[in-house]
Amino acid sequence: MSKLESLEHIVSFAKRRGFIFQSSEIYGGLSSCYDYGPLGVELKNNVKKAWWKAMVQDRNDVVGLDASILMHPKVWEASGHLEGFTDPLVDCKECKKRWRADHLLEAKGIKPTFEPGDWGNHKVRCPECEGELTEVRKFNLMFKTQMGALEDEADEVYLRPETCQGIYTNFLNVQNTMRKKLPFGIAQIGKAFRNEITPGHFTFRTREFEQMEQQYFSHPDDKKKIFDMWQEARMKWYLDLGIKKENLQFREHDPDELAHYASRALDIEYNYPGMGFSELAGIHDRGDWDLTRHSEFSGEKLEYFDQQENKKYIPHIIETSDGADRATLAFLVDAYDEVETRSGEEGGKHEKEVVLRLHKSLAPIKVAILPLSKKEPLQKLSDEIQTELRQNLMTMYDETGSIGKRYRRQDEIGTPYCVTVDFDSLEDKAVTVRDRDTMEQERIKIGELDRWFKEKFNF
Ligand code: ATP
DSSP states (O other), X not given: OOSOSSHXXXXXXXXXXXXXXXXXXXXXXXXXXXXXXXXXXXXXXXXXXXXXXXXXXXXXSEEEEOOOSBOOTHXXXXXXHHHHOEEXXXXXXXXXXXXXXXXXXXXXXXXXXXXXXXXXXHTOOOTTTOOOBOOOEEEEOOOEEEOSSSOOGGXXXXXXXXXXXXXXXTHHHHHHHHTOOSSEEEEEEEEEEOOOSSOBTGGGBOSEEEEEEEEEEEOGGGHHHHHHHHHHHHHHHHHHTTOOGGGEEEEEOOGGGOOTTOSEEEEEEEEETTTEEEEEEEEEEEETHHHHHHHHHHSOOOOEEETTTTEEEOOEEEEEEEEHHHHHHHXXXXXXXXXXXXXXXXXXXXXXXXXXXXXXXXXXOSEEEEESOOSHHHHHHHHHHHHHHTTTSOEEEOOSSOHHHHHHHHHHHTOSEEEEEOHHHHHHOEEEEEETTXXXXXXXXXXXXXXXXXXXXXX
């Protein structure tokens, strides 16, 4: 478990330290929408960069894509979203609170079925006020908007509820232009939108979020092997980036839980504070559902010509789907640590200090430059050092407060290294580098700094 007992702690920490703010806060906020602050955007970008590196840069069998959010309305007919991407919704007639009917049934240990008449027999009442509930209505989670100037039905489009459809519609473009042979994958990072009925839990469930998805196309006989490969690779990615093993687990979906397109689904779950193990990412066997449907609806044959077998067929797809926001939240929560005061400047008082033990590659700021005095000679030297380091690394300059306070501030935001420039630096042309985790201090020649950090950060 993380050192945090509830998400509330991380909500206030994330705000206080410039990671995540409520959207439109000065207007009272917009429910379940969040803005990433100066440190949050660095962290989330680093998460996305690490994903792209592992999924695209480090492999020969996966290529990237950036498809548009707005797509032809037929896409959502073919994908089944127009008809099937719904949640069962009930309202309380007394207190007007809105509920997910399936969640209410699950809480009572009843398998959710919503055949006409079923609902009334279940005799479920409002969990808040015991009031009577309405009949179940299907609520489509897609956001609808208008394209063009005329509010004509023909111009109705949707904000994509998942990024992968842009990958399917570009299957032939990518395969032909990149001369890809099966098996190969297409990866994409981008925004998705769902009009969730019951959003909440901070950035875990929002109505606008970002997905990091990859679709791997193969011969149907290779599916099992490929599923196993991705299952291992995706879990390893989280572990390599420092998430504690005991906070991650797999969860296989029961057959009756599966989405309309999937024949197998496995979640990677993270133990979010106050929530327990909840979905962080998914690996799905989508079979040939998507390409078959898009072939039918578009009239364009989304097939692959297998030269070895000398025949055409529709490839099968194994999808990996990670939420960039859920991943960022998991990294933030997992890295959160509290220790007794470490700066030695607090006169022996036992105070708690936050240390964000983020993996170096995810830390928003890699190196802080801290001159011991604000006066010219040290400022000038610090400025020269920063100019050199910032060519490769995200740096921060801080000259205010005692050095102990400044270390503390950097520990709180997860900065792996602090460079202290002191008066001796003017003479010995060296600085003190402090390590966030070991707190060890090393004297390093200024001329060697770039090479020293190159080794630490692998750039
Ligand atoms: P859940 O069961 O939690 O609603 P899901 O099964 O609908 O999630 P998928 O459709 O498999 O989720 O989406 C893939 C990934 O996208 C999820 O694993 C998650 O990381 C992310 N995701 C989905 N919905 C949201 C959301 N509303 N807010 C933030 N991230 C989301």
